[in-house]
Amino acid sequence: MTPVAQGPAQVLIIGAGPSGLMMAAQLLRYGIQPVVIDSRQGPTHQSKALAVQARSLEIYRQLGIIDPVIKGGRQASGLHFNYDGQAKATFAIKDTGQGFTPFPFIHIYEQSKNERALLGYLTQNSCPVYWNTSLISLQQGTGVVSVTLDNQEQQYKLICNWLIGADGAHSTVRHQLQFPFSGDTYPSQFYLADLVLDSDEDFMNLFLTQKGFAGFFPMPQKNAYRVVGNISNDLLNKADLTFEDVLPNLNEKVRKPLNINECTWFTTYHLHHRMAEKFNLGRCFLIGDAAHIHSPVGGQGMNTGLQDAYNLAWKLAGIINKRLKAEVLNTYATERMPVARNLLKTTDRAFKMVMSRNLMAGLFKKFILPLVLKRAWLNQKSRFEFFKRISQTDISYQHSSLSLHLSQLKTIKAGDRLPYLKLYDEKKQQETDLHAWCSKPGFTLITMGPLQELYVFSLAKWITQNYNGWLNFFHLPPSVKNQQVFDAFEIRTGQSKAIIIRPDMHIGLVNDVVDLEMMKNYLENVAGCLPDERII
Template sequence: MLITATHTKVLIVGAGPSGLMMAAQLLRYGIIPIIIDIKQGPTDESKALAVQARSLEIYRQMGAIDRVIENGKQARGVIFNEDGKQVASLAMENVGEGQTRFPYILLYPQSKNERLLLDYLTLNCCPVYWATTLKSLKQTNRQVEVELHNGEDITFINCDWVVGSDGAHSTVRKQLNIPFAGDTYSHNFYLADVELGGNHFDNDKVNLFLAKNGFSAFFPMPEARRFRVLGNLPDEMVKKEDLTIEDILPGLEKNTGKPIEIKKTYWFTSYHLHHRMADSFRVQRCFLVGDAAHIHSPVGGQGMNTGLQDAYNLAWKLAGVVNGRFDEKILDSYAAERMPVAKRLLSTTDKVFNIIISRNWINRVFKRWIIPPLLKLAWGNEKLRATFFKQVSQIAISYRDSSINLHVAQSTQIKAGDRLPYLKVFDEKKQLETDLHEWCTKPGFTLIVLGKLAEGDLFAIAKWITVKYPGMLNFFYLPQSTKNHHIFDAFEVNIKVGKSIIVRPDMYIGFMNDKIDMVLMENYLKNVVGFIVDGS
């Protein structure tokens, strides 16, 4: 399929998870982007495997969560082994109970994420132009001119904005001359998706095997008896050509101390791992998201999820600018919010991964004698378990220092910039239980007022929204009741004056005030966020 358009509001280069999520989020705001990819079609390789709670919350907001849960599998535990012997077992089932509707890590491969998002795009009449290559990119302060190739066909398109989601070897990043600083891990690694015989590994637990000369890991996949197997290549295999899974079996069996019966191999590859980050996530009218902006080790299953959140963070801001609702200054907040997240992630995953793969005697002693009892001790502490889940699930990510938040409340536990906590709500009128996240399923900002308001005040707020922010500010009012007392406690509400909270489209709190003051809310939306309001 060839591109016939000569202009687009948004061009997305790369149709992996980040690019597809970017397109899906733009579609929620009525923007149909052009999305291209150099590949012939969507990947059949599983690639990234874990979907964290924060990503599941995004899928729920999109109305796609049922399919994700139905076709995924919960990781119910992690078993640590040293020289083939179990040294620690950590139960993971519902480890994040009370923090999110999805208190677990879901095993749902990248290929399935891509298919899900592609179906979402198809339902919204947004095709992906496969086998299409970005050859050149030139931009001014007003537009970006790109040259695209599909076979022998050449197309020139003027774009208002370009999003580079084209992976670690990003053409967009290279065209923008953005350095991609970092390094390559010295070891070589292998990865295989296989169907195993025997009953050596639990179908819903991750098995990690640490050994003197490296490591191997078995991750259960949604399909029965199917596992993702990965590890470091033995030194003698590094330079071997035409490497197959049979070549690494002897080393794998030595690491695990178990006979490995492979009934079917779906995918096998060997590769180097890198940890790198772009010096900038934006140049004028071009942005980088996902692997085009940062790559790191697979520790903790963070990579794909971070890319999905990059797109989620940028899309609503870019959509507001494209639709003429926001001042362009809001786009500066994308890099300001996401670059610190990527930097912390690279640092933490790099440290953990280096311990895992290190062969020096100090780290071997640390892995053998210190890590197992330390893990058992930490996992027995409820607060430490909760902290671990918050970090791995990415629900702990906060933007408190962001320029597009305003905190004018005395609250100390929850502040503007934090993710909206998952709190259940009892609807007194409908006599049904819901939650705060469900209140934020519609596109746009969400105003939540807690406390007792007179009917006239409620009418005034509703009228203000209808006149100035139609379709961009959804309104929910929650008076105090016995069944909802925990919400008032969580937000430290003074019942005499109430509380007003404005939640951003990405379910982060943008504004919090200890009273209900439309003047301050107006100031936040116009002067902090940069809303462009007609007639003002």
């Protein structure tokens, strides 16, 4: 077997799960060919994580691979909530975020398909994955990371400039960096089963009882469901547990006939909630499960790992391509650690409530929780807030050092995800949207309002001379067709605004005036951009 690389590697990614593959795909957008290794024989054949949230789908759209992802998955229409086999409430999720994102739904698209979609992108860009290759050790030197790899035939050394640990909950990278992985393991044991039933509906079903839960999630294949549940106490010590062993307990939770045609996969596992005390050290970084793991409540895990990669990749690419100051990399941990910490807290609280066998908790789940949820669901604002949270579109970096808000605007602030707003491109004479304007790698400057044509030309010239290929530029003049965009940004007649969007479609700058010097100040002194003349 040929060693991974004969010479130094720019970026070495340990792990070819969704997070590692997303990291590689994002780097490829900036012309950086990473080296990707994984100890497995190949991509997973198991479904594992299921839900792809709207924010992740927006990334796939930016990558240009959204069509097969949508075609290969299934939209979950909502959730049926049951207690002791009785229907308590129904929550329709589909289209709750209509107009807020191109993908106002929860998309069922299992982990194995996510990996194959991203592997396809890597293949198109001539970036292989070296399977059967493990990290044995790493050592950081001056400006480099030295690693020892094992490809099952030999061990050998490799030098890389940057190392990304995307190697899961048992991360070798994290162990080598000696980062504590603080948290705990839930006491219960759980199972996953992929079943073929005489049923085919788009709703998810959650069955709660005093003794635990079972969840049914529709898979993209016809009549296929993922079933998740806790293992009853009498089976905890049973060796070689099978689906037939847990079936009586499952029937007890559902309390209605289950016409099962086939069980295609069954496994048992323990759940953990843990987070690394650091996300980076020197030239080494952790993303995904290597950095944080938590309960599957809300289908957040895989999506959070994809977001980690999305946040880190453009910053690392900017440093490698000498477009950004090195200090920008510090914002990866300061932006993503609070997101992971908050996620652990909320999913842990919800999961403990679901699993509690306390009498009061049982009464709460049976009588109070359905009423509270139904009442909240009747409120349009509550439904929308729920969608924003579960879709991860509400994640904001307002307190980041990369965010500068120089505006009276209260509803949209620097650090927020760029709103998805449809618009009419006057130049191209076609319908588009703000996200589509940010499809190219790098930052995007959008000016809105009445600007003299000569000034627009001078802005374009300044960008070409200083940030060519790193700052894209669009101007949106006043028009009736685009009034909804001006309303969203509270731009009155005669006013102008400048917005600079980061490469990950979060807003970096909002300014109530279009001023070249102020934009230059943001790019160089806040975002850490290096103008072309300073690139050596």
